[in-house]
Amino acid sequence: MFYVQVARLLDPDGAGRTELLIVGGSATGRGVVTSASYPVRAFGVRSGMPTGQALRLCPDATVVPVPRGACLQRSRAVGDALHRHAPVVQAASIDEFYLDLTGTERLPGYADLAAIASHIRESLLSETEISVSIGGSTQRLVAKLAANLAKPGGVRVVVPGQEAEFMRQFDLSQIPGVGPTLASSLSRRGLVTVEDALGVDQVWLERWFGPARGAWLYRRIRGRDSSRVDPHESRKSISSERTFFTDLSSDDDLADQLFRLSLSVGRSLRKQELRARTITVKVRDRDFKTRSASRTLKHPVESDAALYHVGEALLSDLRERRRIPARLLGIGVSNLTTDPVVSQLGLFGDDDAVESDRDRNVARTLDRLRARFGEGVVMPARMVKERS
DNA sequence: TCTGGGGTCCTAGGACCC
C-alpha cells in the first residue's frame, strides 16, 4: 500500500479522494500494476498484473503513474524516523525495514515487544504520514510473515518458542523465497501447505530440490532463519532499463537509447562514489525472450563514455545473434568497488584501457554543471544530434 | 490478458591456473 499512500498524499483532491486507485501503468502504455488500493484488490487486481487486465476487472478504477521521486523521499523519511526508535535498522526495499532490538529489553518501556511496535507505528504515522504494519519475532522470516498478517496497518508479535507453531498456518507459496516455480514443483509432489512439508525428511527435500535449496526449505518451514539484520549491506549492482512505447527495430535507435541509459547509470555510479568492473546489456525481444551479454574489465570504470563504449559492443553482439524488434533495452553495472582511481595512461598492451582521465573529467564536470544549473543545462552530443 | 523497473541470489559450464 506504500505507493498508494504516497500517491494520495501528493494529490489529496484527486487520488486522495478515489476509493478505487491503481498506481502504475506508466506512460509507455505497457505498464503493470505496482500497487492497488484494497477495494481494487477485492476485484482480483494484484500487483504485477498488466494494467489493461486490471482495468477490465475493475473498470471504475483511477490509474496514476508511480510517483518515484516522492516515494524515495518518503521512504528515507520513514528510515530516518525508525533510526530514532531502534539501534539497528536495515532497509530491505523501498517499503520494508528490519529493526534489531537486541539489547533494548532492559531499557525502560522496552519490555513488551508488541507495545513497542504499536508505539513505533503511531510515531511513524504522525511523523511521516505513512501507515505501516509491523511484525515481531526472534527470526526475520517469522517477523516478515507476522507483518503480512498484520496488514493493513497493524501489529503482530510471535512470542519466542512459538515460531514453529506459527508457521503451520501457511501454504508453502506464502513463504518468502518460494515463488511460482518452486511452489508448483512442490505441489507436484503433493506438498502444498507447511503442514504437508513438515512430514518430509530433509534427505528427501535435498534429493528433490538440491542440497542447498532442500536444506534451506527444511529450515524455513520450521521458522528458522539464520540471517542477521545488517545495516551496512553494500550495493551490488546499479542498472537502468526501459520498455519502449513501440518496439524498436533500428540498431541506430537502440544505440541512442543505450546512450541515454548509460548516462543514467553513470550518474548514480558516481553519485555513490563507486566504480564498476562488469557491464551488462540486456535486451528483451518482441516475443519477450530476454537476453543479456556482459563483459568484465581489468580496471573499474565510472564514466558515461566507458559504459557506452563497452555497452555498444555488447549490444552489437546481441543484435548479431538475433535481429528482431526489441521491446526493452537495459544496461547495468556490477562488481562494484570503492577503490581509488588509478590512472591507466601509459599502460602498454592493455586491451581494456577503455576509460581515460579525460572521460572521467568530462563526466564529473557534467555532474557538477547539472547539480548547479539544473538538469537541462548540458546535453551530450549524441542527444543533441538526436534532436536536430 | 500480454506482460515495469529496481534489485539479490544461485547455478552450470567453461577457461584458466597450479
Add this chain to the structure above:
DNA sequence: TCTGGGGTCCTAGGACCC
C-alpha cells in the same frame, strides 16, 4: 596413451522480491 584434483573467475540465464 589417455588423461587428476583443487581452486578462482567469468558468463548467461533464471528464480525471486518489492
